[in-house]
Amino acid sequence: MKRYIKHIMMTACLSLSSLWVLAQTAVTGRVTSTTDNQPLVGVTVLVQGTNNGTTTNVDGTYQLQRVDKNAVLVFSMIGYSTERRAVANRTVIDIQLKEASTTLDDVVVVGYGVVRKSDLTSSIATVKGDEITEMTTGNAMDALQGKVLGVQVASGGGPGTTPRVIIRGVTTSNGSNPLYVVDGMPVGDNINFLNNDDIASMEVLKDASAAAIYGTRGSNGVILITTKKGRLNQPTQFTFTSSVGLQTIADPGMAHASEFEQVFKARYQNDGAVAPWNATNATDTDWWNETIKNFAIVQNYTLGFSGGSDKFVYSGSLGYFRNGSHYDYGYWDKITARINAEWRFNRVVRLGVDFAPRTESWDDTPNVFGNVMSMDPTTPIMRPEEEWTDNPYDNYARSHNNEAWNPVAQVARMNAHSREYGVLANPYLELHPVDGLTLRTQFGINARFRRSDDFTPAFNMHAQEQQINNSVSREITEWVDWNWTNTATYMKTFNKKHNLNAMIGFTAERFQTANVKGGRENVPSDTVESLWELDAGTMNQTNSGTSSVETLVSYLARVMYNYDNRYYVTASVRADGSSKFPENNRYGIFPSASVAWRIIGEKFMQDQRVFTNLKLRAGWGRVGNQAIPAGRDITRLGTGSYVIGGVRYPFTTLGDMGNPDLFWETVEDFNVGLDMGFLRDRLNVTFELFQKKSHDMLYSRENPLFSGYTDYNCNLWGNIGSMKAAGWELSVNWADRSKDFTYDIGLQLSSVKNTAVRFTGLNPIDAASWHSSYITRNEDGGEISRFYGYVCDGIFQNWAEVYAHSDEHGNLLQPSAQPGDLRFRDLNNDGKLDTEDRTYIGNAFPDLMIGLNTHFTYRNFDLTANFYGTLGNDIFNTTLERYSGTGGSNVYAGTWNKTWREDNTGASFPRLTAADNNGNYTTISSFYVEDGSYFRCKLLQLGYSVPLKNSKYSLRFSVSVQNAFTITGYSGMDPERAMLAGDVLSTGIDWSEYPNPRTYLFGVDFKF
Amino acid sequence: MKGKRLLAFLWCSLFVLFGHSACTEDDGPGYPDVDSAAPELQVTERIQTEPGRDVHVTGKVLDADGIARISLSCPGLYVEKTIDLLAIKEELLHEYDLDYLVRIDENEIGELYELEVAATDVGGRTTSRQVTIDLNGDFSDPVFASVPSGSLAVIVKEGETSTTLPLSLRVTDNRGVDRIEISIPDIELTRTVSGGGMQDFSTTVDLEDITFNLTPGGNVTYKVLLTAYDLSGRTVEASFNLTISGLTDFEEMYLADVMNERDLTSDILGVPMLCKHTGEYTYVAEYYNRTANTAICFIPQTTSFSPIMFGADPADKSKLTYESPERILLPEAGVYYRIEINTQNGTYSLETFPVDEAIDPVPHAYGSISLDTWGDGGSWLQEFYFGLMFDNPKEINRFVQDEANPHLYRLKEPISFTAGDEVHFYIHNWHSDGWWDYCSWKVNKNYMSKDPSIFEYCGSHVNQAWLDAGNHTVGNDTHDWVTVPCPATGSYTFEFDAYTGWGKFIPAN
Secondary structure, eight states: OHHHHHHHHHHHHHHHHHHHHHTEEEEEEEEEETTTOOBOSSOEEEETTSSOEEEOOTTSEEEEEEEETTOEEEEEETTEEEEEEEOTTOSBOOEEEOBOSSOTTOEEEETTEEEEGGGOOSOEEEEEHHHHTTSOOSSGGGGTTTTSTTEEEEOOOSTTOOOEEEESSOOOSSOOOOEEEETTEEOTTOOTTSOGGGEEEEEEEOSHHHHGGGGGGOTTOEEEEEEOOOOTTEEEEEEEEEEEEEEEOOOOOBOOHHHHHHHHHHHHHTTTSOOOOOOTTOOOOOHHHHHSOSOEEEEEEEEEEEEEOSSEEEEEEEEEEEEEOSSSSOEEEEEEEEEEEEEEOSSSEEEEEEEEEEEEEEEOOOOOHHHHHHSOTTSOSBOOGGGOOSSGGGOBOOOSSSOOOOHHHHHHTOOEEEEEEEEEEEEEEEEOOSTTEEEEEEEEEEEEEEEEEEEEOOEEEETTEEESSOEEEEEEEEEEEEEEEEEEEEEEEETTTEEEEEEEEEEEEEEEEEEEEEEEEOOSOSSOGGGOSGGGOOEEEEEEEEEEEEEEEEEEEEEEEEETTTEEEEEEEEEEEETTSOGGGOEEEEEEEEEEEEGGGSGGGTTOSSEEEEEEEEEEEEEEEOOSOTTTTSOEEEEEEEEETTEEEEEEEEEEBOOTTOOOEEEEEEEEEEEEEETTTTEEEEEEEEEEEEESEEEEEOOOGGGOOOSGGGOEEEEEEEEEEEEEEEEEEEEEEETTEEEEEEEEEEEEEEEEEESSSSSOEEEEEETTEEEEEEOTTSBSSEEEEBOEEEEOOSHHHHHHSBOTTOOBSSTTOOTTSEEEOOTTOSSSOSGGGOEEEEESSOSEEEEEEEEEEETTEEEEEEEEEEESOEEEEGGGGGGTTGGGOOOBTTHHHHBOBTTBTTOSBOOOOSSOTTOTTTSOBGGGEEEOOEEEEEEEEEEEEEOOSSTTOEEEEEEEEEEEEEEEOOOSSOHHHHHTOSOGGGOSEEOOOOOOOEEEEEEEEEEO | OHHHHHHHHHHHHHIIIIITTTOOSTTOTTOOOSSOOOOEEEEOSEEEOOTTOOEEEEEEEEEEEEEEEEEEEEGGGTEEEEEEHHHHOSSOEEEEEEEEEEOOOTTOOOOEEEEEEEEEETTSOEEEEEEEEETTOOOOOOEEEEOOOSEEEEEOOTTOOEEEEEEEEEEEEEEEEEEEEEEEGGGTEEEEEEEEEEEEEEEEEEEEEEEOOOOTTOEEEEEEEEEEEETTSOEEEEEEEEEEESSOOOSOOEEEOOSSGGGGGTSTTOSSEEOEEEETTEEEEEEEEOSTTEEEEEESSSSOSOSOOBEEOSSOTTBEESSSOBOEEEOOSSEEEEEEEETTTTEEEEEEEEGGGOOOOOOSOTTSEEEETTSSSSSSEEEOOEEEESSOTTSEEEEEEOSSOTTEEEESSOEEEOTTOEEEEEEEEOOTTOOOOSSEEEEEGGGTTTOTTBEEEOOSSOOHHHHHTSSOOOOOTTEEOEEEEOSSSEEEEEEEETTTOBEEEEEOO
């Protein structure tokens, strides 16, 4: 009976288990990436609520046994958004994962570590590599504009130039560029050497609570760049990306010969004088077309590979970038290579190296826009042949009617070539001795070696345009920087709710520069290049050289803790010692703290359906700045000369006055942020408020009288200033898909006010010298880089208006004025026009910065349109002087109709005059100030991914236009170029710099 | 409580309705009427002036309510002015002394203008008055545009007791010259010349019957008074000393190369060139003859060919005379002439030498890259050029070198001056850093009053050949900048002979 019962029981159990098995099924499928349809290896596929799971293999496929037909599968992988799918009786579930540029589970690189984005307590923005490579630029920062809140980027213009980057405003007069850190190695403030295709991501540490871990150099923000790495268990994949394009810059439209002559003569005739017009060999030369090419070619090619086994990951690339200039001379190119590899010997030891050799070369791009626009169009390019000499450089024509140098001749004489070799190497060793503990030591070297050769031929076009002896020079410079970083990081979760991440570290850095230069004159030939050697020079030998070494030693520590992924605290401290400061002030301590409350994790948020993410952040920190010339603590001797009766008597005098009490300047930063996600994270909104204030700002104040010296050399550096930047940022991103159509739209708005709290406490700081005055004034308590001058009140239309512009007794405010001249306002009504009537007439920094980034895909087509713009900034447009013909220079086409005459009283520009006794064009006034607001389409790109049968391959073609169009009321060549031109205290002045070109590109991306 | 609120509301309403009604105009609140009367305006009703003479419209404005603004309007004279007292004064004025300058252009052709003055008080009440501006007045004295200055000398022969003084006079007046009175009080001689009402009147007068009693070897000096009258009776006076003697050894003798007497004063520095006084009655001049047959003469005064001019004797052109002389002709062009005259012997000689033989003190080839910038033997050479320096060696009005005569330079660009401007300069090389006196010419202080057109070399670097040629020294503290007034508004050019040191600042056109 017992056996019978047992049998029955077994049968029942088998029956029940059969029933259960019948309710389960095996599920297979394939996981691919939405980005490139490539299989994803190592994706975790887990039955929700169980331990039943697996990972995808090299083909991206998976197989799960015994899956309940009503179960839900969770697909997750670092770097991709997590997806959930109900099994619903299916046995095959294929899925695509989206690269998680905005997902909360994304990993964000922070200084000396990584955290999940959802765990961030600071203001850190991430830009993925593919967002950078959307644009073809020589410097990755050029592609960042409009993509990161609060980051202003102004392109440098010509080939090989460096963009200016400002993160959350300016709090120091000692530079504004952030610190760049590539794979943990600080590389200064220029990343021209990097191949944009090598970049996996860029993290912008915007607030001090994030950047304080970089201590002395974090005051302008830190940008962490992580290069691409291979993945474990990933088959080798090759990528080839290429783009070729044409860059164009707009012709400013200068006057032709007839209008030039008309204007030239009128300037004198209006003054009652006879124009010294020289009509010899008159022609009509379009100097813009003769000097500036219609387009410059830009090209970019990168062959990359990556892969990995369970022990070894690797990636590498070989890239070539070249940017031609718009002149017949000048280019910049770079050949870059990169090998990143990591060996995992066992669970404890990892060894890796990032090795990136490169070479850059360039011919100096001429900057003769000024002469191109000034040159007399009646002058031919060459002299008459009967006047030619054996020296071809003599045969160019001298300007007939002004002093501008022949720009075609200038470009023809250019011979300035540089080549630079460099390597960035980052070997590291990582140990994981116990669970959660990581010990890492990394020794990075960034070494560069540059040789620059210059040759200027002898030429004699005119007494005022000649060089008697040719000259040759060679300059060799080397930079060798190393950085030794040692960190110990412990990560552990206690009781499933206490999450701890603690790090301590020690770094030592050394920066070394050495330079030598030699020159001679009078080599035997102007045309035989092989003779352009120093040894061939026979006259005026010169040589010079210098070297410098700076060191930095730092101790750092950081603790990140969160409770139950709801309450977050981060605190860090870094102690820096720098050789730039005197012994007694070498060390500075830079602490930071930040907190966050992930409100969405609270129970009371479980039942609401409005938010899918809600987090409140607040941070505080101190960061430093040491960006002043070395040796400012030392008093040094210099030389000078007295001249008595034409004889020079050299002497030795005080050269620099040192301040032995110099120490760090410090920036203190507060930040409050709110991250919100709505509608299943389709809508994400971030709002931040911040304030940065510098203390003890390093500033060179005018000679203090107590020094007893009167010479200007006795300016004294001191920790005396303070500046403040305060503003807000708002980011709204919407991403969604509908069948075959996916799209995301991001709007970035930010605003920052830059204020000088105190410079020296003495006189205002005037900057940007022009026409014996200054364009900008920086005053304690006021915004920086504001234009300061007279208020222009229009043009005098008749003598009655001239005479009415007088004091109460009829004494003229502008005694030299005539009808057609500019009227300047007597602001203080004191009956005279003097410097007391000057006021602030414009602000260089914008009230609002706007970034609008959109991306659409429909089946195999994708469209990207990125925009950037500013509102409320002014530009001091010095190029308006080109309506005056000053010095006989050429004028903009249409000047005749735009300048005031008795029969053209509605004109916008004052009368033509050679003497300009009223100072129409030599007075710093609001006449020159224009609204610099603009809205520019930075990128318009249409792509097509060719559907291929073999999913291991992908092929994409694209056409794009960079700087496609600009909506602006600004009359100059490029409002973006002018917006951040100049240094911190003299920003926003248009000096006719190389404008941002419009670039038409065709690109091919091939993966296999 | 409700009652208090209601009361407060009523008070506020009353204030809004009536509290502001005291101010009746748009000059803003806060100016309550006092007498509600229009301003009292007293102005000069008629002002007489002349073209080119500005006038002041004066008067007084009184208003108990307070004066807001005063407007002046006369479109014909380009007057459309509002004096906004509320804007420019810190406090409300009840009394204001009007004094407003009205400009009258010198080319104004109108005769009578009505200028309206209107005063408005803070209540918006306005009072207007008309001021007549009459341009028929005469407020300008006549001007002696050309008159002997300093002293004149007349040479007489032994036994003569009277002589005639030829006088060239030029008087200008905006209304017209009525007459010129010439008198020598010592001998009670008076002569009147009618100006005929001309605005620019020139005449040559032979002042006859000048009697004297001359002892052998002696001389007599009379003061000659000149008074010019315009049609309105306004006068101007001038005087000079007339010395009567036998032939004397004049201290200064000038070479003049112009024919028209008016041209003698057209040069800012004065046209005649001071000659070297090499011995008793003997004078030597060196002169570059640009064109053939240039006519020259020698005069002991600077602004006139009279009373004494030495030239070729019409009867024997190899001789020199002061009696009705002819100009001496320099026949050969492109050479330097060395001219020596002896006024006592009545002789002169002409000697030529080519440009190549003339040596000037310029240390380097003009326009070459040869300026030793640092004075250290040439570590840095810059372009060497010179010109007029009005301020510092970094700002030079550059010369252009003459193609035919390398010693000759002239300004590249003309310079404009206004009559009466003080022209203050010397000749200097350009230097990028403003170093002084590498190559320069100044005027000897001893000759400044006699002839500021003769420059002497003062540079620290000099052409050794010039020094070796003998009798040349480099100037020093005895030399100075030229400071002269500009005689007439216009555009001028400068010509300079580095060999002779003679500079001419002459009209450009």
